[in-house]
Amino acid sequence: MTERPGDTETETQDKPEPTLLEQMGGVSGLVYSSVPIAVFILVNYFFGLQAGIWSAVGSAVAITVLRIVRREPLQPAISGFFGVAIAAFIAYRTGSAKGFFLFGIWASLVYCAAFVLSIVVRWPLVGVIWNVINGTGTDWRRDQPSRLGYDVATLALALVFGARFVVQRWLYDSDHTGWLAFAKIAMGYPLYALALLVVVWAVRRSDKRLKALREAQEEAEADTEAALRLKYSQRPNEA
Incomplete structure (x- = not known):
């Protein structure tokens, strides 16, 4: 065929x-x-x-x-x-067997701090990373609802990493290696998936808003251009 x-x-x-x-x-x-x-x-x-x-x-x-x-x-x-x-x-x-989990514990703290700091300086990492990857610029930062949505998504990821650090660090200090392994698995993909749901919500919300704003701006510019053309086309008749 x-x-x-x-x-x-x-x-x-x-x-x-x-x-x-x-x-x-x-x-x-x-x-x-x-x-x-x-x-x-x-x-x-x-x-x-x-x-x-x-x-x-x-x-x-x-x-x-x-x-x-x-x-x-x-x-x-x-x-x-x-x-x-x-x-x-x-x-x-x-x-020590529990040393196997030490890198992940401190990495969680570093990630949590980075996400929180990005919110404080008003450059939420979720928004920065998403828009850099897609090459969509920084229009999202000028739209307050979009930036707020990315703040929420970034905070969700910060909470996930913060929770990982607190729980796993406590288990590490208590020498509960078996439970530490369980916590690493249970607090891995499952919690990450929940946070990603918030990320998807923020991305879609921002993209929808920015698209509507761009269309409104283009429509306003088209109306302005049409009004100017009409104005200039009427001048010879007035003369």
Whole structure:
């Protein structure tokens, strides 16, 4: 069967946008992110720290290779691999299983501080990142409701990272390594997904408002231009 011109274009246009879960790596992404942590805890419990460290790194490598073979998005796997590698290195240097979670704990605090600071200086990071990626400029900052929406979305992410730090730091100080692993998994993608719902709301709200404002401005400019043309076209008759 001969492919008709425009078929490919139509199929591309009709292809649905990826869902929030798909953007995060799908169900497999949720599972993959939990595997190295679970492997580390189990192997460390039965065979010791060194075996747990190498098993966690090995599982992260295996997941990356599996994604390559299955032609799945690599970004989550690569970022996950480096996260596991850094965590494993810290656990090795500290000689403690709970050290495996130390990097993530302090990273959460840094992220939380960055998001809060961006709100204080009126450059909410969600708005900055989204509009830089899409090349839409800084019109959103001049529209107060749009900036307020991005403030809310940025605050939602700040709360997620803040909660991660508080809970996991307490578990770390209390030497509850098993519960620390559970908290890292439970407070990972699930909380992040809830915050992303707020981000999606803010983005859509801002885009809708800015589009309406641009259309109103274009309409006003068109009306002004039409009025000027009418004015100049009537001058010879007045003479």
